[in-house]
Amino acid sequence: MLKNIDLTRKVGKKEYKEQKEPLDIKLAGLQRRAFEKKVPVIIVFEGWDAAGKGTLINDLILPLDPRGFTVCSSLPPTEEERLRPFLWRFWIKTPPRGRIAVFDRSWYRVLLSDRVDGNLKPAEVRRAARDILSFERQLCDDGAVIIKFFLHISKAVQKRRLEKLRRDRFTRWRVTGEDMKRHRQYAAYLTATEEMLAGTDSEFAPWTVVEAHDRRFAALKIFNTVISRLRRRLSAAGRTSRKKAARAAAGIPENLRVSILDRVPLEQALAVEEYRERLKKKQKRVRELEHEIYMKRIPVVIVYEGWDAAGKGGNIRRLTQNLDPRGYEVVPIAAPNDIELAHHYLWRFWKEIPKAGHITIFDRSWYGRVMVERVEGFCSEAEWRRAYREINEIEQHIADFGTVMFKFWLHIDPEEQLRRFESRQKIAHKRWKITDEDWRNRKKTRAYKTAIEEMLFRTSTPYAPWTIVESNCKRFARIKVLDTVIDGIEARLRH
């Protein structure tokens, strides 16, 4: 979930000042309302060393009434704490109704440092994740709000910050050998973090990743998230005006949301000759691999999603052009028919799951639930919110069976889309490809973008990651898909 996130985002000083003060007032007001309505609030801060947890927690609590919150620092467990189940020390610190508990690191330590240090076997990691999910679900069922932040910085920025702390003789003591060791293990922690985020993201206690290179950006995102989650919970807790309910549902401002698509290097391109040469080679290789996975009974699922006119059809054709038709199938997904509508939305996709040794290519997929169905209101908010977890669960079940999963998001920018729409309308034999609906969807680009970025964030998992395919140049896109499929299958075969 972290890989594609844009970490460069910033907020200027002036903008920050203007926005921060009203947020302080709102937050203080919500704290009072949570107290009145007896809603317990749990705010978790996880993140890289030197990501700024301390500073940001301080920013957050300053506007609060100090009688109404506690900050719990979760150091490595003491001897006393080690003698009990790991959730014990957190259970006893859960806040009473109406109070706020801020956790500086938390129960997630077990899935991060304990895991990377090798103190936990894989089965124990899974058990810990299961216990954490139960713990959070039990608290939320009881009325609590759980807000979880992961403060994300790059390895390079972490290095810079640690070095700066070490240079200053007043802060030198803060950087321990352990910190430097963890810094060197950044890659191992990244994997553990990805799995943690995927395994413990839920509709009742979702994760918010905070891009923490810029403190002001991070602070605004944290404030807005806390305010939005509290508003949503408090508006559910009692009668509120329609205006308040709408404000609660709106979530955090667009400019603070996870940004993945804005930084995609769409300028990447491939010249015709190079393309032709590579295409031939890659297509040959994919056919070889098709035979090999057949022999080894490995199933493969390939999901294509992307903007209208991003070139899904042509891309799929290049992927399959040279394949043995007995080994693969392309499943185009349109609006569900009556029989499909009468079932669980996942049912029609289950029917198409490949058997071992075969490849199924989905031209659009179950992700419709969190894109078109969300944006067009074809399902309720509760339905699309819980769909992220449902989809992750299903994909994990399929991946656990041994399936290699690819999910491609074919990305183009609005200008390129417009060019393609117009060209489709001009060329007679391409006109069927463009409908009024395409133009209508285009008007909702912003709503779709929000939905797509949340989808890419919440459903990019270690077992079924998203690959963003820069598709302004169709040739580049086709080769990238072929490369990704080849690499992924080869990696599996090496195991």
Place this chain on the structure above:
Amino acid sequence: MLKNIDLTRKVGKKEYKEQKEPLDIKLAGLQRRAFEKKVPVIIVFEGWDAAGKGTLINDLILPLDPRGFTVCSSLPPTEEERLRPFLWRFWIKTPPRGRIAVFDRSWYRVLLSDRVDGNLKPAEVRRAARDILSFERQLCDDGAVIIKFFLHISKAVQKRRLEKLRRDRFTRWRVTGEDMKRHRQYAAYLTATEEMLAGTDSEFAPWTVVEAHDRRFAALKIFNTVISRLRRRLSAAGRTSRKKAARAAAGIPENLRVSILDRVPLEQALAVEEYRERLKKKQKRVRELEHEIYMKRIPVVIVYEGWDAAGKGGNIRRLTQNLDPRGYEVVPIAAPNDIELAHHYLWRFWKEIPKAGHITIFDRSWYGRVMVERVEGFCSEAEWRRAYREINEIEQHIADFGTVMFKFWLHIDPEEQLRRFESRQKIAHKRWKITDEDWRNRKKTRAYKTAIEEMLFRTSTPYAPWTIVESNCKRFARIKVLDTVIDGIEARLRH
């Protein structure tokens, strides 16, 4: 969950006839309403070979409109099915909205025969249970009703039935070598079944164990359960009269519910001399074991629950009389105070969880949630219904840490209770022990019994089983508790 269940229950022919016909009519009516309201219904039959699944499924579908249901026999997976994730073949058979699917064996096969045959590693068993829970939750979130039956017969009855089938030349073919092999493995299947029931019992898809020695009893229980679950779901789905809602909430008739307490052999007793002799020996042994678990850092939790005047206090005193006070603690649980009420109901118990090497004895416990709080209406129905799963999750977390758990239900009959109440009132120095509340509770004995039997059934797990302690004779009860604690700790130390 199976161990203590009374399997001897029967229904006479006349009673059956009288009750069955109205049930047929009700069931047919509910099928029509489920169709109108577009509620999909999934009915799962699991159980021992020769438990009568075929016959009972047939009984169930006879009154139904054949256009509205399907029966799916889940044989061992075919070659085709084996090539896909194990839930695949069940997902594609989930019924459309408004229809009923009856599964003759189901996705639980993976936790039973696949597991006992050793096809699954322990980690895979856990993963399968996790996937099943997600699967069922996803369907229920989507509006489905899932009703799960386990048909239970004893090993002796199974043997008798299999032999009878083999003697008859028309039915001989039905008993395969596999059946006989599974019969010989009854004990292994019992363990697997216990774990399956505990691990996949949930508030959205709870298990119903059907005592299947008597076909008429089993049929009535199945009909009543299906009717009650459908009513509850359909009354939630739309506006219903208060009368209908009350009927829906009432559940199945008392005489068909799991019976555990009626068959407890309360006549068991111990003479004074034998008691004294054993008591001394056992108390010495418990003290030795207290030291040994301290050295080995094994925590022990002992929960005492039981009827008023069942003798909890005296029993605990005999258990602890000879112990080293630094190694154990008795925690008496009264009504929660204000601070406790402001937290999750489990919070106050978490605070008392023993550290490794220590023993904590709870005199009453978190089980108040599903007894007094349920019966007296101190919590909502939704709250006590989900508490079974919450308690199982918490106990599993504690047991996974290495804690040895004992849960004692001190059982006496109402006559003995009355005798003790009256004697308390007569004897001056015992009078403080009896309050008006005790007399009030006594009037609600039936409601408590229902709650207690459901508790004993739903929270008796392989990692934290209930022990029913026959306490009409206090001496017998004290020795039984000592024996159970000694055996349990010794078994752990042998590992």
